[in-house]
Amino acid sequence: MNKGVAVTGMGIISAIGNNTKENYRSLIYGKHGISSPEILKTIHRNLPVGEIKTSNKSLATALNLPENNGFTRASLLGAYAVTEALKHSDQKIDRNTGFISGTSVGGMDATEAYFKDFSEGKTENKEFIRAQHPGFTTERIAEHFGITGFVSTISTACSSGANAIMLGARMIKAGMLKRVIVGGTDCLTKFTLNGFHSLMILSDEHCKPFDENRKGLNLGEGAAYLVLEAEEELLGKSVLGWISGYGNANDAFHQTASSENGEGAFLAMQKALKNAGISAEKIDYINAHGTATLNNDSSETEALKRIFSKNIPDFSSTKAFTGHTLAASGALEAVFSLLALQNQQVLPNLNFSNVMLNSGFMPITKLKAKPMNHILSNSFGFGGNCTSLIFTKNAE
Amino acid sequence: MQNKIYINGLGSISAQPEDLISGEAIRVYDENIFSAISPNYKKYINLKAFRRMSKGIKMGITAAQIALKEAEIDMPDSIITGTGEGCKLDTEKFLENLLDQNEKLLSPTAFIQSTHNTIGGQIALNLGCKQYNITYTQNSVSLETAFLDAQIQLREDPEMKVILVGGVDEVSARITSFRKLDGQLKQNPIKNIDLLKVDSQGTITSEGAHFFALSKEKNQKTYAEFQSVSIKNSIQPEEVTEEITAFLKIQNVNLLSIDAVILGVNGDNRYDHYYKDIQLDLFKNTPQLAYKHLVGDFDTASGFAVYLGANILKSGKVLEVLRLNQVECRNPRTILIYNQYLGRDHSLILLSAV
Numbered sequence: 001m002n003k004g005v006a007v008t009g010m011g012i013i014s015a016i017g018n019n020t021k022e023n024y025r026s027l028i029y030g031k032h033g034i035s036s037p038e039i040l041k042t043i044h045r046n047l048p049v050g051e052i053k054t055s056n057k058s059l060a061t062a063l064n065l066p067e068n069n070g071f072t073r074a075s076l077l078g079a080y081a082v083t084e085a086l087k088h089s090d091q092k093i094d095r096n097t098g099f100i101s102g103t104s105v106g107g108m109d110a111t112e113a114y115f116k117d118f119s120e121g122k123t124e125n126k127e128f129i130r131a132q133h134p135g136f137t138t139e140r141i142a143e144h145f146g147i148t149g150f151v152s153t154i155s156t157a158c159s160s161g162a163n164a165i166m167l168g169a170r171m172i173k174a175g176m177l178k179r180v181i182v183g184g185t186d187c188l189t190k191f192t193l194n195g196f197h198s199l200m201i202l203s204d205e206h207c208k209p210f211d212e213n214r215k216g217l218n219l220g221e222g223a224a225y226l227v228l229e230a231e232e233e234l235l236g237k238s239v240l241g242w243i244s245g246y247g248n249a250n251d252a253f254h255q256t257a258s259s260e261n262g263e264g265a266f267l268a269m270q271k272a273l274k275n276a277g278i279s280a281e282k283i284d285y286i287n288a289h290g291t292a293t294l295n296n297d298s299s300e301t302e303a304l305k306r307i308f309s310k311n312i313p314d315f316s317s318t319k320a321f322t323g324h325t326l327a328a329s330g331a332l333e334a335v336f337s338l339l340a341l342q343n344q345q346v347l348p349n350l351n352f353s354n355v356m357l358n359s360g361f362m363p364i365t366k367l368k369a370k371p372m373n374h375i376l377s378n379s380f381g382f383g384g385n386c387t388s389l390i391f392t393k394n395a396e
Numbered sequence: 397m398q399n400k401i402y403i404n405g406l407g408s409i410s411a412q413p414e415d416l417i418s419g420e421a422i423r424v425y426d427e428n429i430f431s432a433i434s435p436n437y438k439k440y441i442n443l444k445a446f447r448r449m450s451k452g453i454k455m456g457i458t459a460a461q462i463a464l465k466e467a468e469i470d471m472p473d474s475i476i477t478g479t480g481e482g483c484k485l486d487t488e489k490f491l492e493n494l495l496d497q498n499e500k501l502l503s504p505t506a507f508i509q510s511t512h513n514t515i516g517g518q519i520a521l522n523l524g525c526k527q528y529n530i531t532y533t534q535n536s537v538s539l540e541t542a543f544l545d546a547q548i549q550l551r552e553d554p555e556m557k558v559i560l561v562g563g564v565d566e567v568s569a570r571i572t573s574f575r576k577l578d579g580q581l582k583q584n585p586i587k588n589i590d591l592l593k594v595d596s597q598g599t600i601t602s603e604g605a606h607f608f609a610l611s612k613e614k615n616q617k618t619y620a621e622f623q624s625v626s627i628k629n630s631i632q633p634e635e636v637t638e639e640i641t642a643f644l645k646i647q648n649v650n651l652l653s654i655d656a657v658i659l660g661v662n663g664d665n666r667y668d669h670y671y672k673d674i675q676l677d678l679f680k681n682t683p684q685l686a687y688k689h690l691v692g693d694f695d696t697a698s699g700f701a702v703y704l705g706a707n708i709l710k711s712g713k714v715l716e717v718l719r720l721n722q723v724e725c726r727n728p729r730t731i732l733i734y735n736q737y738l739g740r741d742h743s744l745i746l747l748s749a750v
Contacts, residue, residue, distance in 0.1 A: 043499045099629075104511065111571075115491055118574045126578040132571055133481050133695075134512060135534040139740065142629055151629035151741075152534040152541040155482065155512035163530055167545065174548045191487075194494050195507035250475070250520040250529035256508050267526055382508070383517025385529055 001277040003395045004244035005169040008237050009089025009227035011081040012335045014322045015050035015220055019084050024339050027347050028367050032321050034206050034218055040188040047202050050220025050323025051188055052077065063144070070127040072107035075140035077223035077328075078185035082141060085181060089227035089237075098150035098177040100168050101138040101225075102160025102184030104327040104381075106153075107131025108191045137185065150177060155327070157381030158289075159248075160184050162330025162389055165226060166246040172230045179233060183225030183331035192326065193219055199256065201293045207324075209290035209317035210297050210363045212354040217291040220323020224331035226338075241338045244374070245276025245390035256382050257295050262303025264386035265289075265378065269307045272376065272388035283313045283390075284372035285346050287333045289380045290317020290363075291324050300378065301359035314370075316349035316363045330379035334389065337375040341393045345369050401550050401622040402750065405467030405609035407459035407562075408703045409435060410691040411588075411602040417707050422690060422717055425588045428581045428600040429572055430692060441522075448505065449518070450485040452566035455605035456515035457522055460560055464523075466617065467609030472560040474528035475520055476545050478538035480695020482512030482531075484568040492570070515564050536660075536737035539563030539606070539696045543625045543745065546610050562607030563696025575601060580738075582663070591663040591689035592720070599662035602692030606699025608706075614750050619706035620731075623647055623746040631742055633670050637678050640734070643744050655728035656683040656708065658701045659720065660735030662693040667739050674734070675720070683725035685718040698735045702745060705731040709749040 012019065015033025016026035026033065034048045039055060059076040060069060063083070071079070078101060086093075110128035118129060130136045138153040150171070154163045161184025168182035186192075196202050196219060203216035228243065249271060251264025258264065273280055289300055297317075304312055318336050325332055340347055349363035373393050380386045411432050413420045423433070432455060437446065440458040449457075456477070464472065490506035513531035520529050528549070532541035539562070546559040575581045582598040591600055610622060626643045644651060657679050659671045675684055691700045708714055714725045733745040 112491060112495070115570070116495060118577060119570055121577065123577050129574045129578045129580075132484070132487065133533070133535060135480070135538070135741070138534065139629070148628065148630040150627055152532055152537065152627065154530065155533040156516075156529075156531050157511045157513055167530075170545075170548055170552070174552055176548070190494060190499060191491060191507075194499050194502055195490065195504065195510070198502040198504035198507055248528045248530060250517070250526050252520045252524050252526045255514065255517060255521070263526060381513070382511045383513035383529075383531075384520060385513055385517065385531075 002244060004242035004392060005172045005228050006231065006234055006239045007226050007241050007243065007338060008229050008239060009085045009091060010240060010335050010338060011084025011088060012224040012332060013052060013077050013080050014222035014332055015052055016321050020335065026321060027336065030348055030350060032350055034323060042190050042193055044193060044197060046204055048206055048218045049188055050218060052221055071140050072131050072137050073109045073187035074103055074106055074185045075137045077187055078141045079144045081223040082145060082181055082225045085225040085227050091227050093146050095149050096178040097147055098171065098180035099142045099147045100152050100164040100180060100182045101141065102154045102164040102327040102331065103134045103137055104155060104157050104160055104186050105189055105192055106134035106137040108189045109187055112190050156385040157383055158326050158329055159379040159381040159385045159387040160327035162379035162387040163248065165243060165334055165389060166248060166387060168228050169243040169246060172228055179227060179229045181225050181227055184328040185223035186221060186326040186328045188219060188221040203292065206351050207292035207320050208351040209292040209319055209349055210356060210361060211352050212356045214292045214294065214297060216293050218323040220325040222322060222325040222328045222332050224328060224335045226334060241341050242392045242395040243389060244392040244395060245272040247271025247275055247388045249386050251384035251386060253384060258299035258380065260299060260302065262299040264384050265300055265303035265380055266306045268386040268388040269303065269376065272390050276390045278374060280308050281311060282374050283376045285340060285375045286313055286315035287337050287375060287377040288315050288317045289378040290319055292319060298358055301356060301361050305359065312361060314346045314364045316347055318347055320350035330387065333377050337377045337391045341372060341375055341391060344372055398551050399612050401547060402611050402614045403608050403619045403622055403706045404611045404615060404617060405463040406619060406703055406706060407462030407607045408700065409455045409459050410604035410700055412690050427585050429567055430602045431567060432603045450483055450509060450566060452483055452564050453515055453518050456564040457519055459605035459607040460519045460562055463607040463609045464560060467611065469558050469609055471523060471525055472558050473556045474549060474559040475516055475525055476542040476559060476561045477516035477531045478542040478563040478696055479512055479515060479531065479533055480535055480538050480565050482533060483510050483514045484566055484571050486510040488568045488570050534741060536695050536735060536741040537627045537743050539699050540625050540627050540743040544627060547625060550610060550612055558609060558611045560607060561610055562605060563699040564605040565603055565694045565696045567603040572601060589689055592661060592686060594663055595665050597664060597666055599664045599693045601694050603694060604691060604700065606703050618750050620709040620747045621750050623748055626744045628742045630740055633673060636670055636674055640678065640744060647746055649730060649746065653730050654682055654732050656685055656725050656731045658685045658687065658705055658731060658733045660688060660698060661686050662688045670736055670739065681723060683723045684720040686720050687718060698733065701733045705733055705747045709747055
């Protein structure tokens, strides 16, 4: 197999915790973070969300930011998670440190808050005029940590975070960077909540990934980042795991819906396995995309069938814990996959009761200890963008 | 040895006519926000899909098709898109409805097409291309990140042969006009062709799509070799010379062999000094060219610079209107492109003749 790229730090903030430790505890105790929206001011109070119950003000205080800092909520969450990742990897920033962030709507929270003001020519919050631009959110984070070298943003909807991890790994392999912080961030916004609601894919109950009676997804918010380092930079540093494979493909079926046979998902997983240089039976656990929409879960299970035929490995979706955090989801689930590898535990799929008739697939519903070396993590998005990553404990 | 990368096809839609390079008259605008000239989209897009598409999607699909057709490619091995502000028209439409209707009775159509990766996804859908597909959105290095990704793929992955790379941005009524409020646009309307003569804050903006078919193989029609791209988020004005020197050193290119430099000067007197120093010193004996007085400044405007550079290297000819100084450009073999926006997101691109 291919050795891959080392992960030396990780940081996360989500509806189930403000750091890695808290997230891990919630995962093993089956404690979800789904609630009614409180910080997000919306009329849709009946729609459950994975909201982080920390205000922008408290996040800014925790980050020692001045007032009028120009930080969108996505950049506050992002900076919060990056702080933990850097501390964890004991990493100093230098000119060879890159930053690649995935975000779907970036600073939309600011754009929707001030759109009317700007339309009327009011300039009190003009520092947010560029917030609609995803790169704006990324740049605030980069600035906060003094990252001046390679900085970029990926916006491939719900696969953005996974693609950011992939690009970082590829740039390290190509010798273009020595270390890079990769991941994603997205906050709850009226824009996305109403968007998914208008598509009628939000559930008014807690979401039930891979359940025959699933009714749709719960939207969430969060940020997670990994520190990736080139092998020659490691110098005996402890490695949390390796990014050993990645695959990106396009479903080329429909702007928002996935194809029935999960072609894009199938191709992404196939490419990731090939890239890692391992066969499908080596996968010990799959952290599925599993949004709990009718369309995603049936399409994803079809794709899984095509890759694994009858020998489907243990799999689960952790979306019922955090909600679907869009661009951040691939990054959040990268942290969850690394935690699963570190602790040798398969993470449970909450709220499951009825097996999907078409697939007959049963996700893992209780925390399960077992030896694991390779974990596959899926992230699929609008625009047919599908990405699969493989995390490995021992790369030798 | 690293394999070479060639630009074998290109498609450009901008505020200037398609035949600008072959001598068509320059379009003059007297507003600080102006539109791209629409080609006959119906030659490239089927009518049924056409009605729902925003201008950015139409421009993207069309420029992509022109680039592929020129390169005689049916199916690329990757589609890599850069867009600064993505599908602003649909974003704005959905957002206005949401705010006006207080989150009630919303149609999903605009939301569906609002995501930044819509254009890349629609190009894939249009071609039936299931390969690698990604969208970068980092201000003025959105397209440059797409080039960088393509460069890694064509150099590292033996299976990659042809990659479609492009940048798209569209103008919208509200979000684009907000740029007047924070000094990104000039306060008073000016003629685009006067952009570099006016000493004031801000610039002018427009929209466009530029797609490039990059290949490992050259052919009869190859425009230029794409040598390399470099991206830096933040540098001080006095470090520009050092950055350029370091970049050229890595590429094994002597400063004296740069036959022309295409600069992203945009008339904003707060930031054009990033270019000034190298204009007066490093490149004082080098032909200096500019382009934003023709197509405005937007996040992927540098696509027009690559389009110009590739055409100059192929034809050997430089349009008079591009020239910033009087140094003669004879038999251009190597061109450097430098761009930044508001002092951030700096990029260098090196092209050479084949």
